[in-house]
Amino acid sequence: MSGLRLEVGDFAARIEQRRRALLGGDFPARLAAGDDTLWGADDRTRSVARNRLGWVRSAFAMRERVTELRAFAREVTDRGFRRALLLGMGGSSLAPEVLATVFGARAGGLPLGVLDNTSPAAVAAAEEAHDPATTLVLVASKSGGTIEVSSFERAFFARARTALGDRAGSAFVAITDPGTALEAQARAQGYLKTFSNPADIGGRYSVLSCFGLVPAALLGLDPAELCERAIDEHAAFAASGGDALTIGAALGELAMAGRGRLTLVMSPELGPLGAWIEQLVAESTGKDGRGILPVDGERLGDPGVYDDTRVFVSVSLGDPPAETTRALDALAAAGHPVLRWRRERREDLGAEFLRWQLATAVAGAVIGVNPFDEPNVAEAKAATRAVLERVREHGEGGAPAPRSTDGGLELHAPLSVAAPGTFVTAWARGLMDLVGHGRYAAVLAFLHRTDHRHAALERVRHAWRDGTRAPATLGYGPRYLHSTGQLHKGGPAAGVFLQITGEEGDVPIPGEWYGFQVLRDAQAAGDFEVLAKHGLPVARIHIRGDVDAGLARLANAFEAAARAGDPHAEARRLR
Numbered sequence: 001m002s003g004l005r006l007e008v009g010d011f012a013a014r015i016e017q018r019r020r021a022l023l024g025g026d027f028p029a030r031l032a033a034g035d036d037t038l039w040g041a042d043d044r045t046r047s048v049a050r051n052r053l054g055w056v057r058s059a060f061a062m063r064e065r066v067t068e069l070r071a072f073a074r075e076v077t078d079r080g081f082r083r084a085l086l087l088g089m090g091g092s093s094l095a096p097e098v099l100a101t102v103f104g105a106r107a108g109g110l111p112l113g114v115l116d117n118t119s120p121a122a123v124a125a126a127e128e129a130h131d132p133a134t135t136l137v138l139v140a141s142k143s144g145g146t147i148e149v150s151s152f153e154r155a156f157f158a159r160a161r162t163a164l165g166d167r168a169g170s171a172f173v174a175i176t177d178p179g180t181a182l183e184a185q186a187r188a189q190g191y192l193k194t195f196s197n198p199a200d201i202g203g204r205y206s207v208l209s210c211f212g213l214v215p216a217a218l219l220g221l222d223p224a225e226l227c228e229r230a231i232d233e234h235a236a237f238a239a240s241g242g243d244a245l246t247i248g249a250a251l252g253e254l255a256m257a258g259r260g261r262l263t264l265v266m267s268p269e270l271g272p273l274g275a276w277i278e279q280l281v282a283e284s285t286g287k288d289g290r291g292i293l294p295v296d297g298e299r300l301g302d303p304g305v306y307d308d309t310r311v312f313v314s315v316s317l318g319d320p321p322a323e324t325t326r327a328l329d330a331l332a333a334a335g336h337p338v339l340r341w342r343r344e345r346r347e348d349l350g351a352e353f354l355r356w357q358l359a360t361a362v363a364g365a366v367i368g369v370n371p372f373d374e375p376n377v378a379e380a381k382a383a384t385r386a387v388l389e390r391v392r393e394h395g396e397g398g399a400p401a402p403r404s405t406d407g408g409l410e411l412h413a414p415l416s417v418a419a420p421g422t423f424v425t426a427w428a429r430g431l432m433d434l435v436g437h438g439r440y441a442a443v444l445a446f447l448h449r450t451d452h453r454h455a456a457l458e459r460v461r462h463a464w465r466d467g468t469r470a471p472a473t474l475g476y477g478p479r480y481l482h483s484t485g486q487l488h489k490g491g492p493a494a495g496v497f498l499q500i501t502g503e504e505g506d507v508p509i510p511g512e513w514y515g516f517q518v519l520r521d522a523q524a525a526g527d528f529e530v531l532a533k534h535g536l537p538v539a540r541i542h543i544r545g546d547v548d549a550g551l552a553r554l555a556n557a558f559e560a561a562a563r564a565g566d567p568h569a570e571a572r573r574l575r
Helices: 009-024 027-032 043-050 054-063 066-078 091-103 120-129 147-171 181-188 210-218 223-240 242-256 273-285 322-333 346-367 377-394 424-433 451-468 484-490 516-533 547-564 569-574
Strands: 005-007 083-087 112-115 135-141 172-176 193-196 261-266 293-295 310-317 338-343 404-406 409-412 440-446 472-476 495-502 538-543
Touching: 005 009, 009 027, 009 242, 009 346, 027 054, 027 223, 027 242, 027 346, 054 223, 054 346, 066 210, 066 223, 083 091, 083 147, 083 210, 091 112, 091 135, 091 210, 091 273, 091 346, 112 120, 120 147, 120 516, 135 147, 135 181, 135 210, 147 172, 147 181, 147 516, 172 181, 172 210, 181 193, 193 210, 210 223, 223 242, 223 346, 242 310, 242 338, 242 346, 261 273, 273 293, 273 346, 273 484, 293 472, 293 484, 310 322, 322 338, 338 346, 377 484, 377 516, 404 424, 409 424, 409 547, 424 451, 424 538, 424 547, 440 451, 440 516, 451 472, 451 547, 484 516, 495 516, 495 547, 516 538, 538 547
Parallel strands: 083 112, 083 135, 135 172, 172 193, 261 293, 261 310, 310 338, 440 472, 440 495, 495 538
Antiparallel strands: 005 338, 404 409, 409 538
């Protein structure tokens, strides 16, 4: 039993009323049967839903393919592969990352790395860690044409050709939809195998399909056990709504009441699950000016550091750490809504994946959005292509000149965004001043993630939170563009955005005139332009020279700005 516990105070009655209304409308049974009218009766909404509801019964279909998956995993090890590397983006990379991090490689399985960052340093690190002679490369893309995945594939296939010659294709596997360019490419280049995934499963709902279960099998996990746990969750939902219906009703109703900042509290063993939930919820609900903002990875603080927009959701493997329980108890006592449940075994992750998918679909219906489209994701993609074309034609991407500099740090921002000043602490305070009540901050790092850099960026986001009481998220580009990026542009116009870029050398992309540095910079510039076009406050701090030293200075500046306080904080809180 998961032991779902809701501490929602005065919101309890409206949540229960919504849950009963959903049951009265037979929502669980209709969703379990793939009813495409649950999110709107117009033709377009129904068409999108109809083509994206395969995930509801995906565990049943994949249970029938378990023998195939096990046989493939054995074949791979028999061929002498010792590691696997997945090239993906969004749902095709986040789910395998969760499985690889939560479980690790089991006996007889292959350690699995994931590359979903176009930073040249990230690409170089993946190349260094994976010997092309003994690494099986999974190229995972639903559309088969995602620019990041295509670029990764070119770089790693060229590397494999150098090492293996005409046998390069035998070290590659494709996971894609039927009829994509990737499917044709895999055939032409002699890939070892192509897994054709059902076309009616969207990327962020694809964990219990080939996109998640092929990597699971390679890790040495039992795909059947993951599917069986999900099927149990499906049965509970179809019969009476189960916990998933209650969670979805609660998240939707709380968002409608102004508590739409979903703060995820994962126990250490399940920490990576937060990033997967972040994408699922943000991209599914953030549109039409509405949405639920997931806040992942935030360090729990005292109740006083939070504004009144939060809901806290705790998921643990067994009992959560005692300090987490004490912090959640204090938050609930202070009037913040808190939802908690637990899982007993890592294998219950199959059920947990489906629970969140079901709850997200329910929450979308409650707040009145279609959870299966992503209308604003294409904006950033188009902007990236436009910037690349400008660079090719004119040698520059059209980024504004620095507004101010402080040593190796450059501030790029419209005049309306940050307070004037020539020191980074003034920039930090200016950005904090923009985060009034009901707003949130987003730190967007277009950098290779390392433990040292991540710690510095966490200092920035927590200082921003502590200095404003507002939610502060942290995402890495371009990964966030396929996750929270949809909510940034399509959800409530409430974000204040800080991009952070740096110089990390370059790695060429075979067959292209540009390398990964130009691609990554174009993605940052494109998203900057789209955010500004939507009238959202956005700034960029570019680090010249030593990225680690620059991040340390930036973290110190944000912490100093938070300590200095804000004379308008009380008025802002009451607004």
